[in-house]
Amino acid sequence: MEYGLQMYSVRDLTKTDLREALKQVAEMGYSFVEFAGFMGNSAEDVKSWLDEFGLRVSSTHTPLAELEDSVLDETIAYHKAIGCTNIIIPYAKMETKEQIDALVERVNVLIPRLKAEGITLHYHNHDCDFAPTAEGMVPEMELLNRTEIMLEVDTYWTFAAKKDPVAFITEHKDRIQMIHLKDGMGDHTGKSLGLGVAPVKEVRKAAIELGFPMVVESEGLEPTGLEEVKRCIDFLREQDAQ
Numbered sequence: 001m002e003y004g005l006q007m008y009s010v011r012d013l014t015k016t017d018l019r020e021a022l023k024q025v026a027e028m029g030y031s032f033v034e035f036a037g038f039m040g041n042s043a044e045d046v047k048s049w050l051d052e053f054g055l056r057v058s059s060t061h062t063p064l065a066e067l068e069d070s071v072l073d074e075t076i077a078y079h080k081a082i083g084c085t086n087i088i089i090p091y092a093k094m095e096t097k098e099q100i101d102a103l104v105e106r107v108n109v110l111i112p113r114l115k116a117e118g119i120t121l122h123y124h125n126h127d128c129d130f131a132p133t134a135e136g137m138v139p140e141m142e143l144l145n146r147t148e149i150m151l152e153v154d155t156y157w158t159f160a161a162k163k164d165p166v167a168f169i170t171e172h173k174d175r176i177q178m179i180h181l182k183d184g185m186g187d188h189t190g191k192s193l194g195l196g197v198a199p200v201k202e203v204r205k206a207a208i209e210l211g212f213p214m215v216v217e218s219e220g221l222e223p224t225g226l227e228e229v230k231r232c233i234d235f236l237r238e239q240d241a242q
Contacts, residue, residue: 001208001240003029003233004058006180006217008036010225015039019049024226026053028233034215035060036090043081050082058178058213059086059152061124064103067110076117086177087114088122088152094129094139107147122150124180130161144175151175154217155203156182156190165199166206178213179203190219192231204239 005025007014013021018039025033033055038046050057066075067087079087089107094100107121114121129140143149153176155165169176181203183196193200193216207214216236218228 001236002031002213003181003236004032004034004178004213004215005030005229006034006036006061006215008061009216009218009229011036012221012225018046021226022049022053022055025229026055028230029237030055030216030229030233032056032058032213034058034088035084037061038078043078047082057082057084058215059088059122060084061090062087064089064092064106067106072110072113076114076119079119080117085118086120086122088124089149090124091126092123094133094142096133097135097137100133100137100139100142104142104146107143107149111148120150120177122152122177124152125154125157127157127161130158130163144172149175150177152178152180152215154180154182156180156184156196156198156217159198160184160186160188166202169203169206169210169212173210173212176210176212178215179207180217181207181214182217182219192218192220192222192228192235194235195231200235201239204236 007021010021018041062075092103094103111121123143125140130138132138151172153169158165158168169179183193183198183200184190186197216232218232220228222228
């Protein structure tokens with residue numbers, strides 16, 4: 001099996017040496033990466049490092065600030081230069097009807113503009129996106145029902161929201177092109193894959209059956225990002241061998 005890595009998992013290294021971080025995760029056996037910022041590095045450099053280490057870029061976590069009209073063309077050009085066709089909004093504040101409506105409106109503007117450039121827009125959920133607002137609106141469902149945005153389902157945050165992640169990705173499989181594979185203690189305490197209480201094995205099995213690429217994310221930096229994501233890939237290789 002091929003697995004990807006959300007580079008936020010090794011942010012303690014990427015903040016000073018993105019090239020070395022890419023080198024290390026490639027050597028561990030990760031096949032593709034999802035960026036969470038480029039730390040000031042040029043698109044040309046990033047593309048050369050991906051090529052050098054035999055990595056593909058599946059996607060980026062790109063905040064809404066980088067999708068504003070004033071910088072959108074620059075963001076698109078960067079993605080094209082590194083060969084990335086998936087932009088994922090990593091988080092948006094949706095605690096009120098007004099905030100949800102504003103995001104829905106912006107997403108519905110962005111989707112066709114990005115599509116015209118060969119780029120698909122996705123949204124990455126947190127547990128709070130399943131919590132109803134005071135008006136009774138569930139943010140994740142509002143995006144599903146009122147936009148055509150794709151979902152990058154973070155299966156751990158879905159689990160932390162007391163939802164069945166396997167059932168959720170199966171039900172919404174037509175709106176999903178990739179998932180986050182993550183573990184933790186059922187709250188905001190993250191763990192390496194296999195060391196928490198989330199149904200990681202079941203999610204992995206479902207993702208394989210559904211044909212979803214799996215992007216590993218492990219946020220604890222315990223004791224370093226590289227050591228944490230090494231435990232994750234080792235766990236996955238053990239599952240592959242069974």
